[in-house]
Structure formats: structure tokens, C-alpha cells
Amino acid sequence: MQRFILKSKNEITLIGGILIATAFISKWAGVSINVFNWSLIIASILGLAPIAIQAYQALRVKVVSIDVLVTIAVIGAFLIQNYEESAIVTFLFLFGAYLELRTLNKTRSAIKELTEMAPETALKEIANGEFEEVDIFDVDEGDVLLVKTGAKVPVDGTVLIGEGYINEASITGESIALGKEKGSKVFAGTILENGTIQIYADRVGEDTTFGKIIELVEEAQDSKSEAERFIDRFSKYYTPFVLIISFIVWLVSRDIELAITILVLGCPGALVIGVPVSNVSGIGNGARNGVLLKGSEVIHDFSRTDTMIFDKTGTLTIGNPAVSEARYYTENPDDALVYLANIERESDHPLAKAVLEEAGETKILPVENTEVVKGGGIVASVNGHRVAVGNVALMKKENVKLSDKAKADIENLEKAGNSLVITSVDGELKIIMGVRDQIRKGAKEVLLKLKKLGIKNLVMLSGDNQGTVDVVGRELGLTEAYGNMLPEDKAEYVKKLRKENKIVAFVGDGVNDSPSLALADIGIAMGSGTDVAIETSDVVLMNSDFSRLPHALGLTKATARNMFQNIVIAVGVVLILLFSVFFSDWMNMSIGMLVHEGSILVVILNGMRLLRYRLKN
Numbered sequence: 001m002q003r004f005i006l007k008s009k010n011e012i013t014l015i016g017g018i019l020i021a022t023a024f025i026s027k028w029a030g031v032s033i034n035v036f037n038w039s040l041i042i043a044s045i046l047g048l049a050p051i052a053i054q055a056y057q058a059l060r061v062k063v064v065s066i067d068v069l070v071t072i073a074v075i076g077a078f079l080i081q082n083y084e085e086s087a088i089v090t091f092l093f094l095f096g097a098y099l100e101l102r103t104l105n106k107t108r109s110a111i112k113e114l115t116e117m118a119p120e121t122a123l124k125e126i127a128n129g130e131f132e133e134v135d136i137f138d139v140d141e142g143d144v145l146l147v148k149t150g151a152k153v154p155v156d157g158t159v160l161i162g163e164g165y166i167n168e169a170s171i172t173g174e175s176i177a178l179g180k181e182k183g184s185k186v187f188a189g190t191i192l193e194n195g196t197i198q199i200y201a202d203r204v205g206e207d208t209t210f211g212k213i214i215e216l217v218e219e220a221q222d223s224k225s226e227a228e229r230f231i232d233r234f235s236k237y238y239t240p241f242v243l244i245i246s247f248i249v250w251l252v253s254r255d256i257e258l259a260i261t262i263l264v265l266g267c268p269g270a271l272v273i274g275v276p277v278s279n280v281s282g283i284g285n286g287a288r289n290g291v292l293l294k295g296s297e298v299i300h301d302f303s304r305t306d307t308m309i310f311d312k313t314g315t316l317t318i319g320n321p322a323v324s325e326a327r328y329y330t331e332n333p334d335d336a337l338v339y340l341a342n343i344e345r346e347s348d349h350p351l352a353k354a355v356l357e358e359a360g361e362t363k364i365l366p367v368e369n370t371e372v373v374k375g376g377g378i379v380a381s382v383n384g385h386r387v388a389v390g391n392v393a394l395m396k397k398e399n400v401k402l403s404d405k406a407k408a409d410i411e412n413l414e415k416a417g418n419s420l421v422i423t424s425v426d427g428e429l430k431i432i433m434g435v436r437d438q439i440r441k442g443a444k445e446v447l448l449k450l451k452k453l454g455i456k457n458l459v460m461l462s463g464d465n466q467g468t469v470d471v472v473g474r475e476l477g478l479t480e481a482y483g484n485m486l487p488e489d490k491a492e493y494v495k496k497l498r499k500e501n502k503i504v505a506f507v508g509d510g511v512n513d514s515p516s517l518a519l520a521d522i523g524i525a526m527g528s529g530t531d532v533a534i535e536t537s538d539v540v541l542m543n544s545d546f547s548r549l550p551h552a553l554g555l556t557k558a559t560a561r562n563m564f565q566n567i568v569i570a571v572g573v574v575l576i577l578l579f580s581v582f583f584s585d586w587m588n589m590s591i592g593m594l595v596h597e598g599s600i601l602v603v604i605l606n607g608m609r610l611l612r613y614r615l616k617n
Contacts, residue, residue, distance in 0.1 A: 002053050009050045013094040019043035020087050040083035047090025048074050064240045066272075069263045072243070076260035077589060085257075088590040089264060096597030118189060118210065122154035123147070125198075136205070143201045147192050156208040157199035159184045164195020209542070234271075242266035257589075258581070265577040265592040270599040274566030277607035282559030285613050291552040292540040302522045302539065302553065303560035304503045308455050309494065309516070311508035312462035312472060315526060315546070317437035321351055323358040324418055325434040327409045336430035338362045339382045340423045343389045346370050347378055354435045355421055373397070375463065375486045377422075388424045391465065400424040406432065414467025436468075440546050444476050449550035449615070453557065457502070461490045461516075491515040509544065524549070554615040562610055566603040573599040 005012070023039035026032075051067050051074070058065035070093050077086040122139050123131040123146040131146040136154055139145065144160065147153055153166065165177035168190045177193045180186060186199055189210035205211055242263060250259035279296040286293045293299055310316050330336050341359040344352040346367055370380040376397065377390015388398045392410065395402060400422075402410070409432055413420060418434030447458055459480045462469050466483035473481030482493070494516050497504045506513070506520035517523030517537050525537035526544035541548045577595060580587040 005049050005053055009094060010098055012046050012050060013091065013098055016043040016047045016087065016091045016094065019046075020091055023087070037083055040087040041078075043087040044074065044078055044083060044090055047087065047094055048078075051090060051093060063236070064243060066239065066267045069239065069242060069267055073260040073263040073589065076256055076263075080256055082257065082589075085589040089593045092590070092593040092597050096593075096600060099597075099601055119152040119154040123151075139201060139204050141201050141204055143204075145199050145201060147186075147197050147199060149192060149194050149196065151192055153186045153188055153190045153192060153199070155188050155199070155201040156203035156210075157186055157201045159186060160198045160200050162195060162197035164197050165193045167191045167193050234268075238268055261581055261587070261589050261592060262578070264589050264596065265581055265587075266574060267596050268570070268574065270570035270573060270596075270603045271567065273600060274570050274603035274607070275563045277604050278559055278562040278566055278610065281607045281610035282555055282562070282613075285610050286552065286555055289551055289555075290542040290545050290548050291555065292542065293552070293556065294538050294540075298522065298538040299556045299559050301503065302505065303556040305505045305522060305553070306455065307457040307459065307497055307502040307504045308450060309459045309461055309490075309497075309504060309506045309520070310478075311490075311506075311513050311516075312460055312464060312469065313437055314509040314544075315507050316440055316443050316460060316472060316476060318440050321354045321419065321435045321437040323354050323433050324416070324436045325413060326358065327406075327413075327432045328430070329403070329406060329432075330428075330430045333431070336423060336425060338365065339385065339387045339425055340389060340421075340431060342367050342382050343378055343380055343387050343423075346380065347372075347389075351419060351421055351435050355433060358433065375484075385425050386427070389421060391420055391422065395422055395424060395429070398424060398427060400427055400429055402429060411467075414465050415471070417468050417471030419464045419468050439472060439475060442547055446547055446549055447476055447478070450553060453550060453553050455553070461485045461493060487513075487515055491519055494519045505539075507549070524552075551615045555610070555613055558613050559610055562607055566606055569599060569603055569606070 019039045020043050023036045023043070026035040026039070048071065052071045055065065055067035055071040058067055070089065074086045074089055077083075077089065119136055121133050122136055124134045124139055125144040125146070126132050139155060143155075145154060145157070149164070159180055159182050161182065163179070163181040166180050166186060167177050168187060180195075180197065185202075186197075187210060188203075188208035203209075245266070246259045246262045249262055250256055253259075275296075279299060282299055283293050283295075293302075313321075328336070337359045341356060341362040342365045344355045344359075365383040368381045370378065372378055373390060373394055376394035377388065379386070379388045379390075379394070379398070381387070388394055388400070392402075406429055410420060410422075413432065413434035416434065416436075418436050421431075421433040421435055422429070423431040423433075450458065457479045458477075460469060460473055460476075460478050460482070462472075462481075462483050463485055464483050469481045469483035472478075485493070490513070494504055494506060498519070498521065503522075504520045505522040505524055506516045507524040507526075508517055509526035513525075517525060522539060523537035524539040524541065526541055526546070539552055541552070573595060577587065577592055581592070
């Protein structure tokens with residue numbers, strides 16, 4: 001019976017409204033007073049039923065909820081035969097709950113849109129080479145899938161055959177279609193606007209980028225900030241406090257109507273719902289714009305950030321370095337290049353790829369006794385020769401003599417913003433290469449926007465040489481820039497700033513950034529970075545879209561302001577209502593409930609404004 005009544009709340013609200021209308025129409029029409037009274041009595045009883053059930057359920061778990069206050073107030077009004085008040089209060093309470101649910105569903109629209117974008121089926125290649133439509137859960141890593149025009153890409157994968165244009169708005173927030181061809185990476189949940197492609201499934205199900213987005217956003221909206229936890233604790237004690245105050249007022253004044261009016265006016269509904277609706281709206285806006293905010297606490301901390309630290313490679317720069325200059329100190333540079341290339345094939349460092357592209361196709365020689373020197377480079381035996389590839393520090397360690405010309409070349413290359421790749425064979429210097437990464441397009445404009453949003457300190461930390469770091473720092477207008485930083489050095493620097501009471505955000509994309517991402521107040525990962533960086537971080541910029549960073553910061557600031565506004569509205573309305581009941585003649589239960597429900601809708605609608613938030617230019 002309880003389940004049926006709660007399920008029928010909307011119908012009960014409608015019937016209650018009709019009965020109240022009937023009562024007042026009959027009164028104005030001069031019909032028997034019995035029609036007026038019985039219409040209101042039935043409306044009161046019907047309306048109280050679902051409220052009383054919810055109150056009973058709350059009391060069973062030892063919680064004095066708003067439903068308990070309203071139930072006591074309505075029963076009190078009913079006992080003193082104030083049927084107008086009891087009927088109108090129950091109707092307004094139920095109707096307000098209906099409107100709250102409707103508007104709250106809109107705040108979760110961004111999350112709903114995300115889940116609806118998730119692909120449900122895929123065209124999978126079967127044994128005879130044909131493609132068969134299967135459920136998305138029947139797709140495994142390594143399967144070959146066909147995607148036609150207008151279809152959703154079902155997995156994260158690599159294009160094997162064909163080409164086309166894909167709308168990646170579900171991942172990046174950008175609706176401009178991107179061209180894809182053989183070798184291109186594609187993401188689940190994106191839409192192939194034209195063309196036909198076959199893809200190799202790299203990641204499926206919850207492991208896809210889109211699956212992780214949904215999971216992270218759902219976790220984020222279920223999390224609670226310190227403000228929400230405080231309000232929950234406050235409500236736990238505030239609601240019984242209102243009940244006690246109401247009882248004391250009745251004992252002193254013997255005015256039962258005044259006492260039950262206080263019960264209605266003191267309801268903290270808008271206060272309880274104001275902060276969560278702001279958080280959900282803010283997180284939803286971020287999800288639709290390529291920014292994952294992992295919870296309410298993240299919003300609070302990020303909005304107060306005054307210092308932002310950036311890794312260089314892959315964050316401020318595009319992470320695709322190329323050899324700009326090369327200096328040879330041998331009569332047989334080709335032989336030295338062969339040794340260098342064979343060493344670099346052993347490395348996964350970003351500079352290694354640039355060196356291999358410069359060296360081109362070379363003879364493959366046996367590489368033995370490989371030793372990775374932390375913060376220095378690589379030393380190994382290549383075809384019987386001891387070969388060292390790395391920085392100046394490694395050359396000193398290997399006792400490689402640097403001529404005056406070599407030292408001058410090193411200084412000039414560093415001043416030009418190059419990272420150095422120095423090669424020695426059997427203790428003799430052979431090659432110095434200067435490798436430069438390109439600054440990410442629009443990075444300077446992004447940093448200017450961050451300054452306007454209140455970031456006082458823009459710092460770059462890099463494992464690269466100080467000369468390269470200084471060039472990038474000057475070009476981007478950074479506050480500070482430090483080179484030759486190992487992962488532990490970066491982590492120590494973050495600790496140092498936090499001890500100075502700075503609110504620190506760290507932006508990075510690699511495994512070596514994970515300690516700093518975890519130590520900072522806010523860790524921000526580039527979406528195409530490593531899984532561990534994304535898991536460790538608090539904010540993820542999908543598709544490594546650096547331009548989303550100001551939107552993310554502006555959104556958290558707007559969300560924090562919105563929370564404060566909702567708290568002020570909620571507390572202000574309760575104080576005004578309580579003041580009015582003691583110092584005015586016009587305040588009663590019905591007006592109080594109307595204002596109370598109105599305040600709840602105001603804070604919800606105020607929170608929903610965040611769904612349309614855009615950073616002003």
C-alpha cells in the first residue's frame with residue numbers, strides 16, 4: 001500500500017488541487033459549507049498520506065526530515081479544524097516536490113545525454129570475412145569492426161581501411177568533424193559523419209575513453225564536497241531544533257497555530273538542495289565541454305587555485321620534437337649515426353623518436369648491457385663499443401672530454417631553446433644534436449586567460465636543460481621556469497609551494513608527472529596522456545585540448561559562486577519567514593509553504609544556469 005501511494009504522488013497532487021479549487025468555488029458560489037469543508041478534509045487526508053509515509057520511513061532510520069515537520073504541522077492544523085491551511089500546505093508541498101524533480105532532472109541532462117551517446121551495437125567481422133551486427137558487449141579487443149556513415153564508433157581503435165570525417169564532440173566538446181585515415185585513432189561514442197572505415201578494436205566497454213568519461217562523471221556527481229557534508233550535518237541537527245523551538249513556542253504562547261506555522265517556515269529544503277544542484281550542473285557542463293571534474297571537492301579547491309605548475313613536453317609544447325641542428329666531431333659521421341640509432345631504439349623517450357627520424361634507415365647492430373642512467377641518458381655496448389647517449393651530465397660521468405668548440409656549440413644550441421642529445425663512442429665525443437619541441441598553438445593566449453581568472457603564479461618545471469626552459473618561459477610569459485628537474489624534484493617543488501600556503505594545480509601528461517599530480521591540491525591531466533596520469537588527476541582535459549583549461553577554471557569559479565548564492569538565498573528566506581511570523585500579521589502556513597517551495601525552485605533554477613556557462617572572451 002505504501003509503495004502504491006508513493007508511486008501515485010503526482011495523481012494525488014492533481015486530485016488535491018482539484019478538490020481545493022472545488023472547495024473555494026463552492027464557497028464563492030454560496031453552496032453549502034459542507035462541500036467546502038469536506039473537499040478540504042479529503043484533500044488534506046489524501047495529500048498527507050505520501051508525506052506521512054516518507055516521514056515514517058525517515059524516523060525509522062532515526063532522521064527528523066522535512067517530511068516529519070510538515071506531517072506534524074498538517075496534523076496540528078487538521079486537529080484545530082483549520083482545513084484550509086492543512087489542504088493548501090499538503091498540496092504546495094507535493095506540487096513543489098513535483099517541480100523540484102522535473103527541474104533536477106534537467107540539471108542531470110548532461111549526464112543523461114552522455115549515457116545515451118554510448119554505442120549499443122557494432123558491425124563485427126566474422127570468420128567468413130562478412131560483418132555481422134552484434135551487441136557491444138560481444139566485442140573484444142583485437143576484433144575488426146565496420147563503421148558506416150552516420151554510425152557511432154563502438155570502441156577505441158585504429159583505422160585499418162578507409163577514411164572519413166568524425167564528430168568527436170562527445171569526447172572533446174568540439175563539434176567540428178576531424179578527418180580520419182589509415183592509422184588514425186578513433187574513440188567510442190564519436191560519430192562518423194561521412195565515409196566508411198574499418199577499425200581495429202584497441203579498447204572496449206568500460207576501458208574506452210568514453211566509458212571512462214561516463215564512469216568518472218557518475219562518480220563525480222555522487223561525491224560530496226566539504227560544504228555539502230557540513231550542510232548534511234547541519235540539517236541533521238537543525239530540523240530537530242526547529243521542532244523543539246516550535247514546542248517551546250506552544251508551551252509559552254499556547255498558540256498551536258503559531259507553533260505549527262514555525263514548523264513549516266523553518267524547513268531547510270532550499271539549503272539542503274542548493275549546493276548539490278550547483279555541483280551537478282557544473283560537472284555536467286564540464287562533461288559536455290571536454291572537461292572532467294572528478295567531484296565536488298575538486299570544484300571547491302580548483303576555484304581557489306592561485307598557482308599553476310606546468311610540465312613542458314606534451315603540455316605547453318605539443319610533445320612532437322624534431323632535430324633542429326646537428327654537430328659532428330668525427331670523420332665518419334655515418335658510423336656514429338648507426339651507433340646512436342641502435343641505442344635510441346632501446347629508449348621510449350620523446351627525444352628518441354626525433355633522433356631516429358633524423359638518422360633514417362640504418363644498419364641494425366647488437367645492443368648489450370643497456371643501462372638507463374636516471375636523469376642522464378642511456379649507456380650500452382653496441383657491436384663491442386661502449387656508447388653513451390644523453391646530456392652533459394652523462395658525458396661528465398663517462399669522462400668524455402668536451403672541446404672548447406663543443407662547449408660553445410652546446411651553449412648556442414641551449415640558448416636557441418634546444419634539448420641536447422650528445423653521443424660518445426668509447427669515451428670520445430661524436431655527435432651533438434639539438435632537438436626542439438614546438439610550443440602548443442594558442443598556449444600563450446590560454447596562459448593570459450588564466451592570469452585574468454586570478455592565477456598569480458604560472459610555473460614551468462621540466463627535465464629539459466635550463467636554456468631550453470628559459471626560451472619557452474620567456475616566449476610564454478611565465479612567472480618562473482625551472483629545468484633539469486627529475487620527477488622527485490618536481491614533487492618536492494610542489495610540496496614546498498603547498499607549505500607556503502599556496503593553492504597549487506599541476507598540469508601534466510606523463511607517468512613521471514603522477515607524483516606531482518597526486519601531491520598538488522589539484523592534478524590536471526591531458527586526456528591523451530598516460531592512464532596512470534589520468535587516474536591520479538582531479539581534472540582531465542579530454543583529447544589534450546589545452547584551450548579547455550580556462551573554461552575549466554572559470555567553470556569551477558562560477559560553480560563556487562553559485563553554491564554561495566544558493567546558501568545565501570536559502571538561509572535568507574528562512575530568516576525572513578521566521579521574522580515575519582513573529583513581527584507581522586500576514587504570515588501563515590500557506591504563505592510560508594508557498595515561499596518555502598518557491599525558494600527551492602529558485603536555488604534549483606539558479607544552479608541550472610551553470611549548464612549554459614561559457615567563458616567570456
